[in-house]
Amino acid sequence: MKKTHVSTTIxxxxxxxxxxxxxxxxxxxxxxxxxxxxxxxxATGDCGACSVTLDGTLVCACLVLGLEASGKEIxxxxxxxxxxxxxxxxxxxxxxxxxQCGICTPGLLVAARSLLDVNPDPxxxxxxxxLAGNICRCTGYHNIVTAVIDAAQExxxx
Amino acid sequence: MGMMPSPYGTQLPYEExxxxxxxxxxxxxxxxxDKVTGRARYAADINLPGQLxxxxxxxxxxxxxxxxxxxxxxxxxxxxxxxxxxxxxxxLPVQIASGGEIMxxxxxxxxxxxxxEKTLYDGHPVAAVAxxxxxxxxxxxxxxxxxxEVLPHVIDVVDAMAPDAPLLNExxxxxxxxxxxxxxxxxAARMVAKxxxxxxxxxxxxLVIEREFNTKAVHQGYIEPHASIGNYTEGGxxxxxxxxxxxxxxxxxxxxxxxxxxxxxxxxxxxxxxxxGGKNLIYLEPLAIQLSKKSQRPVKMxxxxxxxxxxxxxxxxxxxxxxxxxxxxxxxxxxxxxLNYQAGCFPGSSLPLCMPTAFTRYEIENVLVVGHDVICNRxxxxxxxxxxxxxxxxxxxxxxxxxxEELKIDxxxxxxxxxxxxxxxxxxGPKLGPIGYVExxxxxxxxxxxxxxxxxxxxxxxxxxxxxxxxxxxxATININQDGSASLIYGTVDVAGGMRAAYxxxxxxxxxxxxxxxxxxxxxxxxxxxxxxxxGSRGTAAGGMAxxxxxxxxxxxxxxxxxxxxxxxxxxxxxxxxxxxxxxxNVGEFEPLSLAEIAAKAGFMGGTIAGHAEINVTGGxxxxxxxxxxxxxxxxxGLVKVLRYTIIQDAGKAIFPDFVKAQFHGAAVQGIxxxxxxxxxxxxxxxxxxxxxxxxxxxxxSDVPNISTEIVEVPNPLHPYGVRGVGEVSxxxxxxxxxxxxxxxxxIRLRDHPMSPPKVLKALDDAAMKEAAE
Numbered sequence: 001m002k003k004t005h006v007s008t009t010i011x012x013x014x015x016x017x018x019x020x021x022x023x024x025x026x027x028x029x030x031x032x033x034x035x036x037x038x039x040x041x042x043a044t045g046d047c048g049a050c051s052v053t054l055d056g057t058l059v060c061a062c063l064v065l066g067l068e069a070s071g072k073e074i075x076x077x078x079x080x081x082x083x084x085x086x087x088x089x090x091x092x093x094x095x096x097x098x099x100q101c102g103i104c105t106p107g108l109l110v111a112a113r114s115l116l117d118v119n120p121d122p123x124x125x126x127x128x129x130x131l132a133g134n135i136c137r138c139t140g141y142h143n144i145v146t147a148v149i150d151a152a153q154e155x156x157x158x
Numbered sequence: 159m160g161m162m163p164s165p166y167g168t169q170l171p172y173e174e175x176x177x178x179x180x181x182x183x184x185x186x187x188x189x190x191x192d193k194v195t196g197r198a199r200y201a202a203d204i205n206l207p208g209q210l211x212x213x214x215x216x217x218x219x220x221x222x223x224x225x226x227x228x229x230x231x232x233x234x235x236x237x238x239x240x241x242x243x244x245x246x247x248x249x250l251p252v253q254i255a256s257g258g259e260i261m262x263x264x265x266x267x268x269x270x271x272x273x274x275e276k277t278l279y280d281g282h283p284v285a286a287v288a289x290x291x292x293x294x295x296x297x298x299x300x301x302x303x304x305x306x307e308v309l310p311h312v313i314d315v316v317d318a319m320a321p322d323a324p325l326l327n328e329x330x331x332x333x334x335x336x337x338x339x340x341x342x343x344x345x346a347a348r349m350v351a352k353x354x355x356x357x358x359x360x361x362x363x364x365l366v367i368e369r370e371f372n373t374k375a376v377h378q379g380y381i382e383p384h385a386s387i388g389n390y391t392e393g394g395x396x397x398x399x400x401x402x403x404x405x406x407x408x409x410x411x412x413x414x415x416x417x418x419x420x421x422x423x424x425x426x427x428x429x430x431x432x433x434x435g436g437k438n439l440i441y442l443e444p445l446a447i448q449l450s451k452k453s454q455r456p457v458k459m460x461x462x463x464x465x466x467x468x469x470x471x472x473x474x475x476x477x478x479x480x481x482x483x484x485x486x487x488x489x490x491x492x493x494x495x496x497l498n499y500q501a502g503c504f505p506g507s508s509l510p511l512c513m514p515t516a517f518t519r520y521e522i523e524n525v526l527v528v529g530h531d532v533i534c535n536r537x538x539x540x541x542x543x544x545x546x547x548x549x550x551x552x553x554x555x556x557x558x559x560x561x562x563e564e565l566k567i568d569x570x571x572x573x574x575x576x577x578x579x580x581x582x583x584x585x586x587g588p589k590l591g592p593i594g595y596v597e598x599x600x601x602x603x604x605x606x607x608x609x610x611x612x613x614x615x616x617x618x619x620x621x622x623x624x625x626x627x628x629x630x631x632x633x634a635t636i637n638i639n640q641d642g643s644a645s646l647i648y649g650t651v652d653v654a655g656g657m658r659a660a661y662x663x664x665x666x667x668x669x670x671x672x673x674x675x676x677x678x679x680x681x682x683x684x685x686x687x688x689x690x691x692x693x694g695s696r697g698t699a700a701g702g703m704a705x706x707x708x709x710x711x712x713x714x715x716x717x718x719x720x721x722x723x724x725x726x727x728x729x730x731x732x733x734x735x736x737x738x739x740x741x742x743x744n745v746g747e748f749e750p751l752s753l754a755e756i757a758a759k760a761g762f763m764g765g766t767i768a769g770h771a772e773i774n775v776t777g778g779x780x781x782x783x784x785x786x787x788x789x790x791x792x793x794x795x796g797l798v799k800v801l802r803y804t805i806i807q808d809a810g811k812a813i814f815p816d817f818v819k820a821q822f823h824g825a826a827v828q829g830i831x832x833x834x835x836x837x838x839x840x841x842x843x844x845x846x847x848x849x850x851x852x853x854x855x856x857x858x859x860s861d862v863p864n865i866s867t868e869i870v871e872v873p874n875p876l877h878p879y880g881v882r883g884v885g886e887v888s889x890x891x892x893x894x895x896x897x898x899x900x901x902x903x904x905x906i907r908l909r910d911h912p913m914s915p916p917k918v919l920k921a922l923d924d925a926a927m928k929e930a931a932e
Contacts, residue, residue: 036199046851047463076196086191086195093194100654100824127859128859128860137434140827140857
């Protein structure tokens with residue numbers, strides 16, 4: 001299959017890759033760029049494990065074609081911590097035992113950050129509905145919701 | 159020997175003491191930083207140089223003879239490096255072995271991994287291909303020509319038990335019947351557990367209620383699809399990176415189906431993206447190795463979500479009848495259960511493990527439990543968190559609710575009247591030791607949840623559960639490093655991230671050094687002796703016992719070094735607060751030698767210090783849980799909304815309390831999904847119709863409320879820190895507790911799972927019609 005050259009920005013760094021027309025952004029991240037922090041749980045947009053942002057919009061990387069990344073700004077889990085300083089959401093997930101096996105955690109963190117970008121003071125219900133696109137099979141969500149609300153509070157400085 | 163407790167088992171007595179690390183919540187969980195940054199490596203994240211992509215061709219038929227398989231066109235496709243079918247694996251005779259929480263037969267293990275004479279379910283592997291890209295591998299699958307003779311199939315357990323049902327195996331005669339039957343049957347085995355005389359018991363009852371229940375198969379639903387990389391080298395050795403709950407058992411089974419010696423294979427368990435019992439069997443591992451052997455390249459295989467649903471471990475769908483008799487003051491006189499369980503296409507459902515849970519938590523003199531292990535055209539069932547037990551509790555706990563209502567006794571009171579306690583004779587053999595069942599009920603009764611007022615169409619339910627904790631083979635090593643830090647190597651796969659923290663906590667407590675000085679790491683199969691898979695809630699309990707034993711072994715070595723330095727006898731040295739000290743003033747005046755000081759000198763004083771344990775743990779410890787739920791039923795849509803949920807569970811002793819509560823949360827929400835939505839749906843051709851998360855709907859964050867939890871601590875006397883298994887018990891009550899709450903809300907008793915909106919709506923309509931007719 002003929003490959004197309006794509007230039008994009010991921011976590012602030014410029015990347016070039018060759019991409020088949022059938023490859024998704026998820027395939028490109030994981031197989032071409034070895035950025036395996038973004039996970040595949042279903043490849044049909046139902047589980048949210050591959051959540052990334054594309055020009056600031058929360059998307060499932062499995063529902064975006066690699067070619068669509070051209071000229072876009074992509075943010076993945078690999079860009080969330082600032083050097084060795086974890087993002088408040090990452091710290092609060094650890095503190096509140098909001099992760100167990102961890103396979104859904106990168107997607108949930110990316111989705112939660114995207115929530116706090118638009119709503120820095122969400123209610124429990126708003127957190128639950130925003131994260132309804134991210135399946136976690138281990139935690140039962142209780143500690144995830146607690147961690148997101150606690151991180152939001154810390155980030156607001158209240 | 160199956161899962162019988164070993165007569166040579168290890169138990170370490172519980173020691174009541176003030177602990178510094180055990181019972182606290184560590185802030186630096188060993189796995190967490192890697193998981194929140196995306197750096198943790200799951201099997202699908204691992205790549206080997208030069209690897210190929212492997213894909214599996216699966217049967218589109220529920221039941222078919224395979225007349226022939228022609229792979230020549232696939233092999234001729236450019237980029238295809240190897241194709242394997244049944245012809246590439248040796249046939250194996252009948253040989254029964256333990257497969258984690260279920261029993262396996264190697265004749266069937268090899269047939270499940272790759273169909274031989276027949277395909278037995280939609281999704282059964284028929285061939286596998288390794289190619290230079292995924293697209294080429296997929297194209298090659300389409301070029302494989304399989305000539306099928308489609309056979310009549312059977313999906314449901316009651317249909318499969320019928321005398322005229324299509325037979326999956328003409329050579330299977332039901333075991334456990336005397337005299338042995340002369341006609342083959344889909345019923346693989348009849349199993350019986352008995353106590354007293356149920357007939358006499360029912361005669362002594364004032365009220366007997368008998369009800370039938372049906373539940374659908376459900377999937378564990380781990381978010382990580384199975385992935386394996388196999389690398390076979392010319393020297394006849396193989397390495398495997400895979401998603402597994404038990405790499406030693408995985409290696410043993412893989413070796414067996416490949417005809418290799420166990421020592422030739424090294425299995426490295428990658429970080430596990432959820433298993434819940436579903437990652438105990440082998441699926442891709444032998445295919446990847448065989449493809450690698452043929453192609454002389456590493457081969458990476460990962461399932462799609464569709465493949466996970468169609469071809470890996472759902473739990474059994476069931477047909478269950480429960481009968482309980484009580485005197486009018488609420489005392490149980492007899493209890494009977496008939497359990498008909500789908501085993502999938504090969505025998506070996508979870509009946510041997512779940513039958514003991516049927517009535518254990520009640521003191522009943524007369525009990526009869528009969529189980530039928532039934533094969534049908536579905537994937538071979540795998541364990542799923544307290545495998546098989548939620549469905550029995552669905553029956554038992556709702557029948558008790560009905561009895562309580564008829565007898566006008568409070569549902570918690572009726573359970574307290576019959577509650578099992580220390581000394582209660584179980585219907586599966588042993589008498590119970592000290593347990594916390596009564597405490598969970600009493601704390602439920604006193605809980606604020608019980609005081610909350612209910613509105614219209616809202617109801618409250620109560621249900622309880624028991625699950626036993628497995629022990630089994632367990633190994634661990636603690637290496638004391640020259641700088642005074644310790645490397646703890648464990649071999650019982652840490653499935654959720656809490657076990658390795660709890661291991662380090664127990665090791666820190668024993669050694670008397672800070673938690674941060676210990677790094678707990680998972681061993682591959684080369685690094686330690688055999689460890690049983692992480693099943694039966696055994697991880698922290700059994701693994702922890704091995705860690706404590708290894709730590710004590712290391713301490714003995716450190717005391718020996720101190721004795722050599724001080725030139726005294728070994729028994730004149732004791733270990734306290736992280737240092738060797740003279741046992742008494744008579745030994746002499748010596749400054750304590752810290753672990754770091756001893757570690758620095760140990761090499762010269764006899765050799766590096768390490769502590770080991772290679773044991774069979776038999777001190778599991780039964781665990782109990784009481785759940786309370788409030789639901790609201792939408793009479794327009796049939797939707798059941800969970801409003802409030804409370805879990806009270808005996809953890810023995812919680813090593814890492816916040817993680818123990820997190821296990822309660824997760825188990826209950828899986829149970830809520832099972833109760834309200836999840837089910838395998840098959841069409842009339844025996845093909846699964848909902849193999850994806852869109853149509854097989856597991857709970858999402860907006861489906862469930864916050865969950866209130868309380869840990870009861872009645873220490874397990876056979877564990878040094880009092881641990882009982884905590885992972886499984888709380889998936890058992892949700893089916894029953896929600897059914898009880900729905901009845902309380904709208905007066906309908908649901909006995910067919912799942913309690914999804916169409917079923918609730920129909921039951922409401924039926925009730926309204928009945929009322930109108932009256």
